[in-house]
Structures are given as structure tokens and as C-alpha cells.
Amino acid sequence: MTQYETVIGLEVHLELKTDSKIFCSSSTSFGGKPNTHVCPVCLGLPGVLPVVNKKVVEDAILVALALNCRIAEFSKFDRKNYYYPDMPKNYQISQYDLPIALNGYLEIELDGELKKIGITRLHMEEDTGKLVHQGTITTTPFSLVDYNRAGVPLLEIVSEPDLRSPEEARIYLEKLKSIIQYTGVSDCRMEEGSLRCDANVSVRQLGKEEFGTKTEIKNMNSFRSLQKALTYEVSRQIEVLGEGGRIVQETRTWDEGQGITLPIRSKEEAHDYRYFPEPDLVPMIIEREWVESVRKRLPELPDARRERYVRDYGLPVYDAGVLTSTKEMADYFEACLNAYSSPKTVSNWIMGDLSRLLNSNNLEINECPVSPVNLASLFKILDEGTISGKIAKVVFEEMFATGKDAGTIVKEKGLVQISDEESLTAIVEEVIAGNPKSVSDYRSGKDKALGFLVGQVMKATKGKANPELVNKLFKEKILN
Amino acid sequence: MSLYYLTAHELHDLLLKKEISAVEVNEAVFDRIESVEDSVKAYLTLTRDQAMKTAQEVDDMIGAGRPVPPLAGIPIAIKDNICTEGVRTTAASKIIYNFIPPYDATVVKKLAGQHIAMTGKTNLDEFAMGSSTENSGFFATHNPWDRECVPGGSSGGSAAAVAAGESVCAIGSDTGGSIRQPAAFCGVVGIKPTYGAVSRYGLIAFASSLDQIGPFTRDVTDCALMLNAICGHDPLDSTSSPYEVPDFRRCLVNDVKGLKIGVPREYMSEGIDADVRQIIEKAMSLLELNGARIEETSLPHLGFSLPVYYLIAPAEASSNLARYDGVRYGFRSAGAQDVVDMFMKTRSQGFGAEVKRRIMLGTYVLSAGYYDAYYLKALKVRTLIKEDFNNAFEKFDILLSPTTPSPAFRFGEKTGDPLKMYLSDVFTIAVNLAGIPGLSVPCGFVNGLPVGLQLMGRPFSEGKLLQAAYTFEQCTDHHRKHPEL
Numbered sequence: 031m032t033q034y035e036t037v038i039g040l041e042v043h044l045e046l047k048t049d050s051k052i053f054c055s056s057s058t059s060f061g062g063k064p065n066t067h068v069c070p071v072c073l074g075l076p077g078v079l080p081v082v083n084k085k086v087v088e089d090a091i092l093v094a095l096a097l098n099c100r101i102a103e104f105s106k107f108d109r110k111n112y113y114y115p116d117m118p119k120n121y122q123i124s125q126y127d128l129p130i131a132l133n134g135y136l137e138i139e140l141d142g143e144l145k146k147i148g149i150t151r152l153h154m155e156e157d158t159g160k161l162v163h164q165g166t167i168t169t170t171p172f173s174l175v176d177y178n179r180a181g182v183p184l185l186e187i188v189s190e191p192d193l194r195s196p197e198e199a200r201i202y203l204e205k206l207k208s209i210i211q212y213t214g215v216s217d218c219r220m221e222e223g224s225l226r227c228d229a230n231v232s233v234r235q236l237g238k239e240e241f242g243t244k245t246e247i248k249n250m251n252s253f254r255s256l257q258k259a260l261t262y263e264v265s266r267q268i269e270v271l272g273e274g275g276r277i278v279q280e281t282r283t284w285d286e287g288q289g290i291t292l293p294i295r296s297k298e299e300a301h302d303y304r305y306f307p308e309p310d311l312v313p314m315i316i317e318r319e320w321v322e323s324v325r326k327r328l329p330e331l332p333d334a335r336r337e338r339y340v341r342d343y344g345l346p347v348y349d350a351g352v353l354t355s356t357k358e359m360a361d362y363f364e365a366c367l368n369a370y371s372s373p374k375t376v377s378n379w380i381m382g383d384l385s386r387l388l389n390s391n392n393l394e395i396n397e398c399p400v401s402p403v404n405l406a407s408l409f410k411i412l413d414e415g416t417i418s419g420k421i422a423k424v425v426f427e428e429m430f431a432t433g434k435d436a437g438t439i440v441k442e443k444g445l446v447q448i449s450d451e452e453s454l455t456a457i458v459e460e461v462i463a464g465n466p467k468s469v470s471d472y473r474s475g476k477d478k479a480l481g482f483l484v485g486q487v488m489k490a491t492k493g494k495a496n497p498e499l500v501n502k503l504f505k506e507k508i509l510n
Numbered sequence: 511m512s513l514y515y516l517t518a519h520e521l522h523d524l525l526l527k528k529e530i531s532a533v534e535v536n537e538a539v540f541d542r543i544e545s546v547e548d549s550v551k552a553y554l555t556l557t558r559d560q561a562m563k564t565a566q567e568v569d570d571m572i573g574a575g576r577p578v579p580p581l582a583g584i585p586i587a588i589k590d591n592i593c594t595e596g597v598r599t600t601a602a603s604k605i606i607y608n609f610i611p612p613y614d615a616t617v618v619k620k621l622a623g624q625h626i627a628m629t630g631k632t633n634l635d636e637f638a639m640g641s642s643t644e645n646s647g648f649f650a651t652h653n654p655w656d657r658e659c660v661p662g663g664s665s666g667g668s669a670a671a672v673a674a675g676e677s678v679c680a681i682g683s684d685t686g687g688s689i690r691q692p693a694a695f696c697g698v699v700g701i702k703p704t705y706g707a708v709s710r711y712g713l714i715a716f717a718s719s720l721d722q723i724g725p726f727t728r729d730v731t732d733c734a735l736m737l738n739a740i741c742g743h744d745p746l747d748s749t750s751s752p753y754e755v756p757d758f759r760r761c762l763v764n765d766v767k768g769l770k771i772g773v774p775r776e777y778m779s780e781g782i783d784a785d786v787r788q789i790i791e792k793a794m795s796l797l798e799l800n801g802a803r804i805e806e807t808s809l810p811h812l813g814f815s816l817p818v819y820y821l822i823a824p825a826e827a828s829s830n831l832a833r834y835d836g837v838r839y840g841f842r843s844a845g846a847q848d849v850v851d852m853f854m855k856t857r858s859q860g861f862g863a864e865v866k867r868r869i870m871l872g873t874y875v876l877s878a879g880y881y882d883a884y885y886l887k888a889l890k891v892r893t894l895i896k897e898d899f900n901n902a903f904e905k906f907d908i909l910l911s912p913t914t915p916s917p918a919f920r921f922g923e924k925t926g927d928p929l930k931m932y933l934s935d936v937f938t939i940a941v942n943l944a945g946i947p948g949l950s951v952p953c954g955f956v957n958g959l960p961v962g963l964q965l966m967g968r969p970f971s972e973g974k975l976l977q978a979a980y981t982f983e984q985c986t987d988h989h990r991k992h993p994e995l
């Protein structure tokens with residue numbers, strides 16, 4: 031049987047969260063009433079002219095630097111011409127042959143090995159509006175259009191065809207998202223469309239150098255659907271080739287419901303975009319001093335941060351990787367560490383109970399009801415012996431549910447650990463009297479029996495007894 | 511002399527002396543419009559109420575002893591491809607016959623700041639594509655000097671309005687000669703400023719890299735006043751130049767001594783009417799008599815101007831005009847089957863023949879496989895033409911030529927042959943390709959039809975052109991002649 035190799039390249043569109051649009055001063059905020067965040071420029075009224083939002087260029091440079099790209103010294107905008115009613119001008123201002131940045135890369139980790147994925151280019155362009163209709167644009171009785179999104183700045187980031195499996199593609203996209211979130215220029219929400227991804231997919235016989243015919247896959251709205259769609263498409267292509275067929279170069283859309291990719295009628299797609307330099311904008315000369323000043327804005331990126339966690343905090347590589355996967359998570363970790371300096375404890379709690387509760391409540395770490403300082407206060411109470419480790423978990427759940435700090439909850443619920451030897455001795459004696467069998471078992475060397483006895487004390491004190499003290503008391507009373 | 515034939519600076523003096531009121535001036539102009547507009551047809555829209563209101567405000571200001579700017583209360587017409595807030599702006603196209611802009615073009619805003627009295631919106635060739643105003647989607651404008659003749663184009667309405675006393679000054683736009691050619695045909699002063707000297711914001715784009723707004727006036731002094739009012743950097747237009755605008759009135763000096771004027775032989779060779787040549791040579795002698803040094807020179811690539819222009823301008827136009835699709839504003843064809851059908855029917859029915867011809871031409875030259883051979887090549891030759899001018903300006907302060915090879919032609923004379931029509935811009939096009947300023951000043955008559963003298967200069971040398979034109983004007987009286995209507 032012929033062995034095939036998968037070849038994938040991704041084209042990612044990223045909405046920048048600048049205050050205003052790329053060529054006018056209209057707001058970019060998401061979710062306004064239809065056609066309220068518009069002005070003559072982004073509506074493409076007769077006679078208007080675009081003016082480049084400098085912040086967009088700056089953010090593009092920032093992302094490009096984070097992705098190790100070469101920043102162009104001379105760059106320009108071009109018009110991409112095609113007719114579609116969500117485009118006010120029937121052309122999109124984009125960048126064609128002189129994009130703002132070229133030749134970058136990012137590193138992904140595969141089975142403990144690092145792999146460099148090339149980034150071909152990064153360019154700026156304007157987003158389109160949104161159409162609402164039944165079925166397709168050619169069959170719907172009418173179509174409504176909202177231009178709020180028209181002119182929102184986009185970065186397009188095109189990878190080299192370096193990805194060799196759907197899983198690699200997902201990991202690449204996750205890494206890209208992580209890096210961009212670190213730069214703070216985009217929310218990168220796939221579900222809201224602030225991060226969109228198209229894929230070029232082909233397969234070739236293992237060992238061959240030339241690429242197979244590729245298809246372009248669209249409409250993948252989550253990391254999961256990306257991997258699913260690509261897995262489907264790869265097996266579809268292998269099946270076609272296996273049956274002696276040919277792959278048709280076409281655009282296909284991922285149908286989440288059916289779990290398959292379908293060709294999009296090419297009638298809706300214009301193929302000759304008739305690019306030419308945008309005459310309403312002057313070419314940009316990107317001064318090196320500007321690039322260097324932007325570079326100063328570059329935060330510590332996930333790879334560097336992970337290395338630092340391993341080096342300075344002695345965390346395992348895996349743990350450091352999880353903590354630094356999003357900037358918010360790492361920031362939370364460090365804020366907590368500022369108030370409580372045991373990296374291992376903080377890391378364990380964040381990766382354990384905190385992540386579990388966030389997941390089950392569908393929350394992001396920046397929406398976490400427990401502040402880093404509060405979490406640290408829980409650790410302190412724990413260390414002071416005010417509560418036991420077991421109670422700490424109960425307190426934490428309460429903190430998560432109510433947002434109250436640890437001390438308040440311990441007080442309100444009367445969860446303070448019983449470390450008073452006198453009152454515990456009374457309970458221990460009661461338990462010894464009530465469980466002669468276990469007592470004799472323990473005496474004859476069955477250590478397990480001690481566990482049962484301690485458990486009885488815990489039951490009687492609703493878990494508040496200091497376990498170490500209880501242990502000690504049993505040993506004294508039974509063995510002496 | 512009738513009030514409507516006075517110049518802006520003459521009217522301003524009378525206004526300040528309180529010998530007349532701005533309301534009287536505007537009444538005179540609107541009366542004039544009433545009596546001659548039927549035979550000239552310069553306007554698509556009249557804004558009498560608005561003009562009279564501004565005139566009254568100006569009179570109140572003068573009455574209160576407050577200072578007023580030089581163009582305050584002056585009746586000025588605006589070409590209908592320049593957006594005016596709340597006033598219908600059509601570019602003489604059926605496809606936006608009902609478009610009312612929610613904003614003013616920067617030029618309109620600047621003129622409003624001068625308290626001008628806007629008389630209305632003038633006719634043009636649809637989307638400024640044409641040389642005779644016969645391509646207007648609504649009706650043709652007539653040359654006030656001979657109503658059987660065209661006023662030139664595309665700013666034919668603006669030129670005719672100024673010549674006929676239907677406004678004192680006017681604003682036009684010039685992509686390949688659309689100010690200078692009608693100015694020459696109608697016997698008025700017109701200037702296409704340096705590319706980037708005047709904001710294009712609010713000018714309905716034809717060819718973005720060539721379009722420039724400029725004034726029509728009855729004399730050079732008014733031209734300087736209008737330039738003072740409209741030039742300058744605009745943050746809304748990235749291609750507008752951040753240069754310091756001089757006070758152009760200071761350039762109104764009657765002196766061309768030592769001025770080096772080059773006459774490119776390519777402009778004076780075949781294709782030019784013998785009568786026109788004679789008038790231009792007379793103008794040259796007059797300037798020489800005043801101390802200018804005139805010499806023949808050459809612009810070797812000038813012959814490529816027309817083909818280069820008809821590749822670049824339609825390419826840009828094909829994209830600029832893509833937005834007229836019936837979705838958001840303007841005309842929408844009824845009874846379309848689906849969205850693609852709606853686009854096609856709307857554009858087929860909404861645009862006139864010449865506009866469609868240029869959209870097709872432009873779409874073709876930008877298409878894959880043809881781009882390099884046509885568009886890219888045209889850009890390269892455009893650079894050569896620019897270099898020709900640069901070289902000439904190393905030796906000369908000003909270049910001189912006839913504005914057009916012949917005076918105004920008759921209706922229908924060239925409509926059957928687009929190429930023949932395109933040739934009427936052959937002397938003006940290169941100036942747009944090079945991005946330099948070009949001024950047309952009246953220099954005589956052939957069979958009762960005006961002839962224009964074109965002066966061209968380095969980028970941002972409008973002042974020098976004004977000085978030469980002013981000197982020429984001081985020793986001639988062509989600008990004092992008016993058509994009989």
C-alpha cells in the first residue's frame with residue numbers, strides 16, 4: 031500500500047483590537063447594533079479616502095517581531111478587486127507583493143522535540159462586513175448587511191507548508207495564538223471570529239519532493255474542528271488517490287454537522303483579483319528606529335517564560351509549559367507567587383483545583399473569581415495550621431463560588447482546625463472505647479487500623495481535627 | 511458693466527466700500543442664470559436659497575464692521591463630482607442620480623470657511639470621463655461663445671458658468687485636462703495644481719493618481735485668491751502634501767524679466783491648427799517683449815502620454831467605480847434574479863457608454879497575464895515622462911504650449927470616434943502624468959472662439975505660473991471679453 035505524507039500550510043486572519051478601524055476613526059468594538067460603527071469612509075461612499083491607522087502598522091510590526099519576521103523597509107497597500115455585497119467598495123485594501131513582514135518562524139514542540147515552522151509573510155488588510163441571509167447569497171430572497179466589521183484591521187499570517195499532520199497544524203495554531211495573545215494586540219477568539227484560519231492541504235507519496243495538488247479548507251471555527259476537518263480532508267485525498275483519482279484544486283468548506291468537507295461552488299469565488307497598488311495611500315517607509323522602539327514593547331514570549339520557570343522556579347518542563355501557555359495564566363501564577371513564594375505549591379493548585387473549577391464553569395483564568403492574592407492567603411492559612419489540607423479544598427471551592435477570601439470563609443463556616451489537645455483527647459478516648467477491635471488490631475501491628483480510628487475522629491469533628499495531632503494521640507494512648 | 515461679469519476681487523472691493531451688497535451680487539448672478547441657463551445648461555443643481563442665506567450673513571458681517579475674507583459672498587459654482595453635504599451630488603451619472611452626501615469635500619469645507627455663496631452644482635462628463643461634457647448622463651452643456659460648440663470637458667459646466675456670468679468663479683477637477691481644456695474653450699483662467707496641493711477628500715474618484723481639484727476664474731488675480739482658499743495639506747487625504755502654502759497674491763507681479771520659458775517642439779508640431787499656432791506665437795513674442803527668454807526644447811517621451819494615460823486612468827477607474835453596485839445607495843435595477851444579476855443590471859443600466867468602455871478597458875489591463883504588459887509598462891513610461899519634465903525644468907522655469915490643438919469643436923463632431931475625442935486632451939494629459947501644475951490663460955480668439963495658452967511648471971511652482979500669466983494678462987485684454995448671450 032502506498033504511504034502518503036501530509037502537507038499543510040495555514041493562513042490565519044487575526045482581528046486587531048485597536049480602538050479605531052484601519053482606515054477611519056470608526057469604533058472597532060464587537061457586538062454593536064448593525065451599521066452603527068460606521069462612517070463615510072468605511073461605508074465606501076463616493077469621494078472618501080482611506081488614511082492608515084498608525085497603531086495598526088505598529089501592532090503588525092509587533093506581531094511580526096514576535097514571529098521572528100524580517101520587517102520590510104518599504105511596504106505598500108494594494109487593492110484586491112472582487113464583487114461581494116459585504117465589501118463597501120467592492121475592493122479590499124490589502125497588501126500584495128510588498129507586505130509589512132516576511133520570513134519568520136515559530137517553534138512548536140512535538141514529542142519533546144522542537145520543530146521550526148516557517149512563516150512566509152504577514153500583511154495588513156481591512157475586514158469585510160457581515161451578511162445575514164437564508165441559504166446562499168444566490169438563492170436567498172433577500173440579504174441583510176452589517177458594515178460594523180467593515181474596515182476592522184486584520185493581520186494575515188501565512189505559514190510555510192511545513193506542517194505534516196492535522197495535529198501539528200493544531201499545535202501550530204495554538205502556539206501562534208499564545209504568542210499573539212502575549213503581544214496583547216488581539217483577543218484571538220476563534221468562536222467570535224477574531225481569529226480565523228484557512229488551511230491549504232495536500233498529500234504526496236512518502237519520499238517524493240514535489241507537492242500534491244492542494245485544496246483550501248475554510249470554515250473551521252475551533253481548534254477541535256481544525257484538527258477534525260484536516261483529518262477528514264487528508265483521508266479523503268488519500269482515498270481519492272488510492273482509487274486512482276485526481277485531486278481537484280478547489281476551495282472546500284468544513285461542515286461541522288456532517289463532519290465532512292464540501293466543495294464551495296466556484297461561481298461565488300472570483301479568481302482574478304486584479305491587484306494593483308492602492309493609489310489613495312502613499313507607500314510606507316518603515317524607519318529602523320521605529321521598528322526598534324516597537325521591539326521595546328515586545329513582552330517576554332511564552333518560550334522564554336517557560337524556560338525561566340524551569341530555570342528559576344525549578345518547575346518541571348511540562349508544568350512550566352502549561353502555566354505559560356497563555357499570558358493570563360502565567361500572569362496569574364506570578365501574581366500569586368508575589369504574595370506566596372512557593373512556586374511548586376502555587377503551580378500545583380493552579381494546574382489542579384483551579385483549572386478543574388475553571389473548566390467545569392467554562393471560565394477563562396482572567397475571569398477567575400479567586401484573585402491571586404486570595405489564593406495566596408489560603409496557602410498561608412494552610413501553612414499556619416489554621417485549616418487542614420482537606421478543609422483547604424472545601425474552602426477553595428467556597429472561595430471560587432462566592433469570591434470571598436479564605437479567612438472570611440474559614441471564620442463564617444467555623445472551619446478552623448481543632449488543634450486543642452485537650453478536646454481532641456476526649457474524642458480520641460471516646461473512639462478507643464467504642465472500637466475495641468480496631469484498637470487491638472492496631473496494637474497487634476496492623477497499621478491500617480489506625481487510619482480507621484483517625485477517620486472516626488475526623489467524622490466526629492467534621493474534618494476539622496488536626497490529623498497529625500490525632501495520630502500522635504492515638505499512638506500515645508494505644509501503644510504506650 | 512453688469513455685476514455678474516465682475517471678478518471676485520472687484521466685487522470684494524465694492525462690498526468693502528459698501529457700494530453693493532452680497533445679496534445684490536447673488537441676485538444679479540441668479541437673475542443671469544435665469545435668463546441664460548436654458549441655452550447654456552451649465553448646472554445640474556442650483557442652490558439659490560443657500561447662496562442667498564450666505565450672502566445675507568456676509569452683508570451682516572460687513573454691516574457689523576467685521577472683517578470678511580476675500581471670497582466672502584462671492585457666487586461660486588462647484589463641479590458635481592465634489593461632495594456637498596445635504597446637496598445632491600451625482601457626478602453626472604444616473605447610477606448615483608439621487609446621492610445626497612452626508613459630508614462636505616475638504617475643498618467645499620474650506621470654501622465655506624471663506625463664506626462663499628455656492629450657486630450650485632455644475633454639469634460634467636459622467637464621472638469626469640470625457641472632453642466635451644457630451645457624456646453627461648443628463649444633458650450636454652453649451653459653449654457660451656457658440657452654442658453649437660461644446661464647452662470642453664469634463665468640467666464643462668464649471669467653465670461655461672464662469673464664462674456666461676452664471677457664477678463668478680467655479681471649482682472643477684482635472685484628471686487629464688478637465689480644467690484646462692474647458693477653460694481654454696470657454697475663454698477663462700483655469701489651473702490644475704500640483705498633485706497633492708489640494709485635498710481630494712470628497713472628490714468622487716475617477717483616477718486617483720491623476721485627479722486634482724482646481725479653480726476656474728475670469729482673471730489671474732481671482733485664480734490666486736481661489737488657490738489661497740483651497741490649497742493645503744489635509745489629514746483626510748494621505749496623498750495631499752504637507753507643504754507650506756504661500757500667499758499667492760504676492761505672486762501677482764507684472765514682471766517676467768529673465769524668466770526662462772521652454773517651448774517643447776512636440777507641442778508645436780503637427781496636429782495643431784495654423785490659427786492656434788499663430789496666436790500662441792504672438793503670445794510668445796509678447797512675453798519675450800516683456801523680458802522673458804524663450805527657447806525651443808524637447809520632451810522626447812511626450813508622444814506616449816496618451817496611451818499611458820488610457821492605461822493608467824481606466825485601470826484606476828475600473829476599481830474606483832466598482833462601489834456603484836446598487837447595494838448601498840444610488841440607482842438599483844429592478845427585477846434582478848439574484849445578487850450577481852443585480853450587480854450586472856444595475857451597472858449595465860446605470861453607467862453610460864463611455865464609462866463602461868473605460869471600466870472594461872481598465873479591467874482588461876489589470877487582468878492576470880496582461881498586468882505586466884500594460885499597467886506595469888505604463889507606470890514605467892509614466893516615470894520616463896516625469897523625467898523628461900524634470901530635465902526640462904533644470905533649464906527652464908516654465909514650459910509653454912497651446913492648451914489644446916484647436917478651439918472648441920461642434921457637438922457630435924467627435925462622439926462617434928472615441929480616439930478622436932481622446933486626442934483633444936493630447937496637450938494637457940502629460941501634466942497630470944507628471945503631477946506638475948498646469949495653467950490655462952486666455953490668449954486670443956479663432957473665429958470668435960477662445961484659445962488658451964498653457965503654462966507648466968515644477969511641482970509647487972503655482973506662484974511662478976501665476977506671475978507669468980498675470981504679466982501676460984496685464985498686456986492683453988482677452989479676459990475682459992464676454993460672450994454675447
Ligand SMILES: [Zn+2]
Pocket residue numbers: 051054055056067068069070071072073181
Ligand atoms: Zn468608518
